[in-house]
Amino acid sequence: MKTTIHLLVLLSLSFLLPILSLHAQDEKTVIKGKVIDLVCYLDHGAEGEKHLKCAKTCIGSGLPVGLKGEDGKLYLIVGEHKPINSELVSKAQQIITVKGKVVSKDGFNLIENAEIVQ
Numbered sequence: 001m002k003t004t005i006h007l008l009v010l011l012s013l014s015f016l017l018p019i020l021s022l023h024a025q026d027e028k029t030v031i032k033g034k035v036i037d038l039v040c041y042l043d044h045g046a047e048g049e050k051h052l053k054c055a056k057t058c059i060g061s062g063l064p065v066g067l068k069g070e071d072g073k074l075y076l077i078v079g080e081h082k083p084i085n086s087e088l089v090s091k092a093q094q095i096i097t098v099k100g101k102v103v104s105k106d107g108f109n110l111i112e113n114a115e116i117v118q
Contacts, residue, residue, distance in 0.1 A: 029102045031111060033069035035059075035091045038076065041066070048093065055092040059085050067098060067111065075102070075109045084114055091116070 037055035040046035046054065047068070059065045065088050067075045077084055077098065088096075100114035 027101075028099045028113075028115075029111075030097060030099045030117060031067060031069050031071065031075065031102070032095065032097045033067040033071075033075070034093060034095050035088050036066050036068050036074075037092065038064040038066040038074075041068075041074075052093050056089055059092055060089040067096075073109050075111045077111045077114045080113045087116060 034047070036047055037051070037058040039058055040051060040054060062083060062085055065077055065083075065085050067077050069075055077088065077100075079087075097117040098111055098114045099117050100111040103110050103112065
């Protein structure tokens with residue numbers, strides 16, 4: 001009887017763990033950092049008040065927008081399968097907090113389904 005119960009518990013866990021693992025991958029992460037114009041930042045390190053007008057122009061025209069995280073990483077930010085530039089153009093060079101799914105691949109970091117928390 002004990003063996004049967006243990007076997008049923010193990011069998012149940014073998015089906016449950018993959019489902020829990022998939023759910024954990026979809027959890028949202030909160031990251032704080034500075035909104036930057038990725039093109040100018042990557043090309044020539046442009047950021048700060050001197051670059052504010054250009055950053056707003058670049059972000060507003062649809063060029064990639066990023067977050068220079070307090071964790072030292074650089075993230076590309078996108079909304080739910082669409083650009084989030086219109087929400088971030090007014091926050092260029094400001095420190096904000098975003099919540100979203102963080103993924104990394106081949107040295108790139110992405111915050112997808114991003115929501116501005118602050």
